Amino acid sequence: MIEARNLSYTYESENNFKTSAVENISFSVNNGEILGILGKTGSGKSTLVQMLNGLLKPLSGEIILNGKNITTDFKNKYEVFSKIGLVFQYPEHQLFESTVFDDIAFGLKNQGLEKPEIHSRVIKIANMLGLNENLLSRSPLSLSGGEKRRCAIAGVMALKPDVLILDEPTAGMDLIGKNFLLKCLLDYHSQEKRSIILISHSVEEIIEVSSKILVLDKGKSVYYGSPGGLFKKDIKYLESLGLNPAQITQVMSLVKAEGYDIPESVLTVNQAQKEILKLLEKDGATA
Amino acid sequence: MEKIIEFKNVDYAVEEQKNKKHFILKNITLEIKKGELVCVIGLNGCGKSTFAKLLSGLISPTSGLINICGLNTQNPDHSYQIRKKVGIIFQNPDNQIIASTIEEEIAFGLENLCIPREKMKARIKSSLCAVGMEGFEKKLTSTLSGGQKQRLNIASVLAMQPEIIVLDEPTSMLDSVSRKNILDLLLKIKSIHKTTIVLVTHFMEEAVLSNKVLFIEDRKVNFLGNPYELFSDEVFLKTPSLTPMQSSQILSFIKSLGYKVSMKALKTKDCANEIIKILENHKK
Ligand SMILES: Nc1ncnc2c1ncn2[C@@H]1O[C@H](COP(=O)(O)OP(=O)(O)OP(=O)(O)O)[C@@H](O)[C@H]1O
Ligand SMILES: Nc1ncnc2c1ncn2[C@@H]1O[C@H](COP(=O)(O)OP(=O)(O)O)[C@@H](O)[C@H]1O
Ligand SMILES: [Mg+2]
Ligand SMILES: [Mg+2]
Numbered sequence: 001m002i003e004a005r006n007l008s009y010t011y012e013s014e015n016n017f018k019t020s021a022v023e024n025i026s027f028s029v030n031n032g033e034i035l036g037i038l039g040k041t042g043s044g045k046s047t048l049v050q051m052l053n054g055l056l057k058p059l060s061g062e063i064i065l066n067g068k069n070i071t072t073d074f075k076n077k078y079e080v081f082s083k084i085g086l087v088f089q090y091p092e093h094q095l096f097e098s099t100v101f102d103d104i105a106f107g108l109k110n111q112g113l114e115k116p117e118i119h120s121r122v123i124k125i126a127n128m129l130g131l132n133e134n135l136l137s138r139s140p141l142s143l144s145g146g147e148k149r150r151c152a153i154a155g156v157m158a159l160k161p162d163v164l165i166l167d168e169p170t171a172g173m174d175l176i177g178k179n180f181l182l183k184c185l186l187d188y189h190s191q192e193k194r195s196i197i198l199i200s201h202s203v204e205e206i207i208e209v210s211s212k213i214l215v216l217d218k219g220k221s222v223y224y225g226s227p228g229g230l231f232k233k234d235i236k237y238l239e240s241l242g243l244n245p246a247q248i249t250q251v252m253s254l255v256k257a258e259g260y261d262i263p264e265s266v267l268t269v270n271q272a273q274k275e276i277l278k279l280l281e282k283d284g285a286t287a
Numbered sequence: 288m289e290k291i292i293e294f295k296n297v298d299y300a301v302e303e304q305k306n307k308k309h310f311i312l313k314n315i316t317l318e319i320k321k322g323e324l325v326c327v328i329g330l331n332g333c334g335k336s337t338f339a340k341l342l343s344g345l346i347s348p349t350s351g352l353i354n355i356c357g358l359n360t361q362n363p364d365h366s367y368q369i370r371k372k373v374g375i376i377f378q379n380p381d382n383q384i385i386a387s388t389i390e391e392e393i394a395f396g397l398e399n400l401c402i403p404r405e406k407m408k409a410r411i412k413s414s415l416c417a418v419g420m421e422g423f424e425k426k427l428t429s430t431l432s433g434g435q436k437q438r439l440n441i442a443s444v445l446a447m448q449p450e451i452i453v454l455d456e457p458t459s460m461l462d463s464v465s466r467k468n469i470l471d472l473l474l475k476i477k478s479i480h481k482t483t484i485v486l487v488t489h490f491m492e493e494a495v496l497s498n499k500v501l502f503i504e505d506r507k508v509n510f511l512g513n514p515y516e517l518f519s520d521e522v523f524l525k526t527p528s529l530t531p532m533q534s535s536q537i538l539s540f541i542k543s544l545g546y547k548v549s550m551k552a553l554k555t556k557d558c559a560n561e562i563i564k565i566l567e568n569h570k571k
Contacts, residue, residue: 013427040462041434089433089460090381142301145378145456146331168433172378172459174330174489175530201462242462247492247555248533254559260566269536276541279566 002052002084002163002195003028007061009047021047023219024061029163029195029212034185036210036227037199040242043216045199046089049165052197053084066162082111085161089168089199091152095140100131100151103140107159125154130180145172153181157188164188165197170205182209204246207231207267217241231265248272291451291483292319292342297351299337311337313506315351319499321450322481324473326494326514329503330528335487336378338503339455342485343375356450371400374444378455378487380436383443389415389431390424393443400447414446417472419465433460441469445476451483452476458490470496491518491532495553504528519550534558541565 009022022044029035037045050056052063054070062071070080088094097103101122108118126136129150135143140151153169166185170178186209189196200206206213207227215223215230222241223230230238235245235253245253245265252266252275260279266272294315303309312334319325327335340346341353344360356372358365377383386392393411402410415421418438431439437457444452454473458466470493476482486493494500495514502510502517504526510517517523518535531539534553538561542548546569552561 011430013430019430041437041460041465042432046432090379092379092381144332144336168460172331172456172489174528176527177331201460201466203463239464242464244463244467246533247558248537250555251534251537251559251562254556255562255566258563260563269533269540272537273540276537276562276566277544280544280569 001028001030001066002197003064004048004052005062005064007048007051007063008059009044009051009056010059011047021219022051022216025214025216025221026061027212027214027221027224029197031162031195032189032193033211034189034196034198034209036206036213037197037216038201038203038206038213038241038243039216043242044219045216046167047219048216049086049167049197049199052163052165053086054080055086082107082159083162085156085159085164087153087156087164087166087169089171091148094152094155095148098139099137100126100140100143101136103151104136104154104158107155111159121158122154125158128184129154129157130177146174146177149173150177150181157184160192161194163195163197165199167199168201169198170200170202178205185209201242203243204267215241215243231267288320288322290318291321291356292485293317293352293354294341295352295354297341297348297353299334299341299346300349310506312341312503315508317501317508317511319483319485321483322477323498324477324484324486324496325499325501326497327485327487327501327503328489328491328494328529329509333503333528334506335503336455338501339375339453339485339487342451343373343453344369345375371447372449373451373453374447374449375453376437376440376444376455376457378459380433380440380460383440384428384436387427387429388424389420389426389428389439392428392439393446396443396447410446410448411442414442417445417476418442419468434462434465437461438465438469441472448480449482451485453485453487455487456489457486458488458493466490466493489530491530494518495532502529515551515553518553521550537562 005026007022007025011019011021039045051058058071062069095103097106104122105118108121131150170181210227213227213230248269249265249267252262252272256262262275266275294317297315299312300308300310329335341348347361353360355369358368384392386395390411394407397407415423418441420438437460441457458469473484477484497514499512500514500517518532523529524531532553538548538550546565549561552558
């Protein structure tokens with residue numbers, strides 16, 4: 001389990017220009033939990049997760065991993081890196097080997113695994129993420145945007161870190177790829193009982209997979225709690241946080257405004273189908 | 288309307304192994320008219336970015352012909368002209384940013400077009416304003432968040448006032464509110480300047496606002512035409528490589544129950560009205 005206590009971070013540039021990117025954020029993710037992080041662009045999400053895996057040193061606050069304070073105990077930096085895996089917002093930033101295979105295998109080699117073990121793990125994870133085997137011998141630079149992203153995710157997931165952090169992993173993925181990845185994450189999560197932290201702009205996606213949600217606005221935490229609770233808030237307020245509800249939610253709230261008996265926020269198409277069926281069945285049989 | 292982009296039997300292939308050609312796009316023939324907003328959709332790896340690069344003259348077809356504003360992209364004498372006419376925003380916002388401050392970044396493109404210094408300031412200001420980054424001139428590009436970088440790239444291209452703007456997934460890292468703002472901005476530019484816009488996207492709610500969608504599948508153009516036609520077509524709705532809009536999903540569900548439904552009510556308001564109409568008729 002990972003716990004963040006009062007984390008803050010301020011960027012300082014040459015001309016002493018200071019940007020406070022993260023202010024006093026606390027949360028915890030138990031083993032087997034998925035924390036979803038939402039917030040406008042520039043709200044501090046990437047900064048926050050870079051502190052978690054030791055890439056940025058917090059200005060103040062603490063990070064506790066499995067009971068150990070990893071902010072003060074920097075001796076084990078490599079240990080931290082291997083236990084907390086971060087997939088960057090820009091997949092290019094972590095692709096530097098000459099073939100896709102070597103890229104995915106990079107971390108595994110560092111862990112000193114045997115060649116056949118590395119080979120089978122790479123093939124397995126590549127398959128799981130829908131990366132065609134004939135891509136593996138190509139240069140990562142020749143991949144399409146979505147393929148690059150899968151490659152970066154594969155490299156981190158192969159390591160099976162205690163805490164897996166993904167910074168906007170579904171950006172630029174097609175629907176099939178997105179659903180695939182989310183399913184992979186859920187499978188991984190139920191098999192391995194690890195903690196996952198997922199950043200996304202897709203409210204539907206976060207709701208679907210997260211046990212808890214953290215919403216950032218201008219570096220501050222403005223919501224920390226259950227997915228359902230967030231949607232009890234006013235739509236205008238959610239919009240001000242950059243969180244437009246999904247189209248189906250908007251459609252159903254317009255229908256509700258006409259006086260139909262529909263719950264406050266209908267979040268998925270499935271749920272909408274059920275609600276409409278109920279309304280149609282109310283007055284006798286369907287057409 | 289005059290055609291501004293023309294592809295004739297265009298192939299693009301790479302050599303995967305020695306003497307083994309791998310086709311990324313095959314036999315593409317199409318026309319795009321001046322002032323249209325065309326959305327390019329399709330699965331990861333289907334060739335959208337390749338199409339965008341061909342269209343901007345950054346890569347040349349391995350066979351066939353591409354004309355932009357009547358200029359053949361393969362003729363090196365045309366490359367300066369084409370660069371002036373076509374502004375492209377790449378998929379990865381980092382690849383595009385070179386300068387250290389935002390002002391310099393936008394000025395860089397303008398210098399290439401020989402825009403006089405006095406005029407630059409105003410253009411920089413108005414293009415930053417257009418993307419909601421007014422007052423960011425002196426900020427360092429290295430300090431921007433992912434979404435801010437995407438907006439900066441759009442501002443740089445806007446400042447150059449090109450005839451065609453090609454955007455490769457420009458909003459993939461934006462929150463949904465900023466994403467809507469960018470789309471509104473593109474629609475505004477289109478209507479004011481009659482700019483032709485080619486937008487690669489995975490968001491169908493963006494595609495439905497376009498004049499035409501170009502759906503690439505299996506290396507070929509599977510569909511080029513009105514988005515309503517595509518998204519209300521039962522066959523296309525069942526194609527796994529097409530992401531249906533939530534509105535069309537719910538409408539097709541209601542239709543499957545035996546109700547008469549207009550599958551063209553794809554926009555949020557239209558869809559809600561269609562559902563309300565059905566519920567009301569049902570009450571009677
Ligand atoms: N040098 C190359 N050798 C072999 N295949 C290549 C090469 N360059 C690109 N490709 C392949 O061509 C296909 C099309 O790439 P492109 O970048 O145009 O896809 P895309 O539609 O933009 O995908 P995405 O949605 O993931 O960005 C991909 O499968 C890619 O792997
Ligand atoms: N290297 C940096 N130097 C200075 N400021 C930065 C740097 N990286 C990010 N910032 C600023 O910190 C804030 C938060 O950025 P980021 O964590 O990337 O946000 P998000 O991931 O939510 O989009 C933004 O205002 C951004 O401009
Ligand atoms: Mg970020
Ligand atoms: Mg692409």
